[in-house]
Amino acid sequence: MHLAPYDLHTHTTCSDGALSPEELVDRAVARGVGTLAITDHDTVAAWPAAVARSGDNLALVCGIELSARWGSLEVHVVGLNITPDTPQLTHGIALQRTAREERARRIAHRLSRRRVPEPLEGARRHAGTGIIGRPHFAAHLVECGLVPDRKTAFKRYLGRGKVGDVRTEWPDLNTVTQWIHAAGGQAVLAHPLKYNVSATKRRALLSAFCDAGGDAVEVVSGHQHPDMTAHVAALCKRFDLMGSVGSDFHSPQHSWSDLGCGLELPRSVTPVWAAWA
């Protein structure tokens, strides 16, 4: 059974989140979330621990946030209500892990030429047993005293056009959608307003996502102005896609996007969870 309110986009220490799967489940319950999807970057490792922790008052949905490529743009596709140990998805996750490891080596090489001390070791330490990502390099740069905070680390070292911005051969939209569908889930285009593109290009992205078999769009992503929600809801209608909502929660320190906060899907949009009944 799935219960309102829904938060269908969250992270744990298995990727770049601050809370363990158990801590995330506890926080979701404490904040009155009824249905929670854990959607770590390119991994479902949090699932067993989260299931073991959750009780009757929280419905858990198995999810993932897959990095994908559309043209020269890096986009994120959330898979929801997936069966985690499906062979095709497991194969896809292994490819993503390899791509992330390879990318981490290249980022580290470039950072070391900028005299950042031991970047790969530092990032790995911050990733722990979780999948490695740029936020772990950001944490290392902060720790080394090179930047005051992670945001500045992205601005100066890791963001678009900076030294740590390396081209990664992520799979295309068709491929990630197929992995999600093979696992019995729905493919959701994550945070459509966070890609730095024109409105025309955003519509082209949605069109390509539909052609790839995409099912839904994140209508509400974290703390968002109602005008923006209405804008994405209209895109949903136009492309006949279902809608999802998620905080994209990473850490309790980011109080502007806490679990379950302000995540109401407009009534005009068919919820992605309608497919789960």
Ligand code: AMP
């Ligand atoms: P990756 O998946 O390794 O490419 O890292 C992307 C992640 O970095 C996103 O999911 C965010 O959690 C985080 N991120 C992206 N941009 C920024 C930023 N400007 N400041 C802080 N964190 C960021």
Ligand code: MN
């Ligand atoms: Mn992240």
Ligand code: MN
């Ligand atoms: Mn994302």
Ligand code: MN
């Ligand atoms: Mn996310």
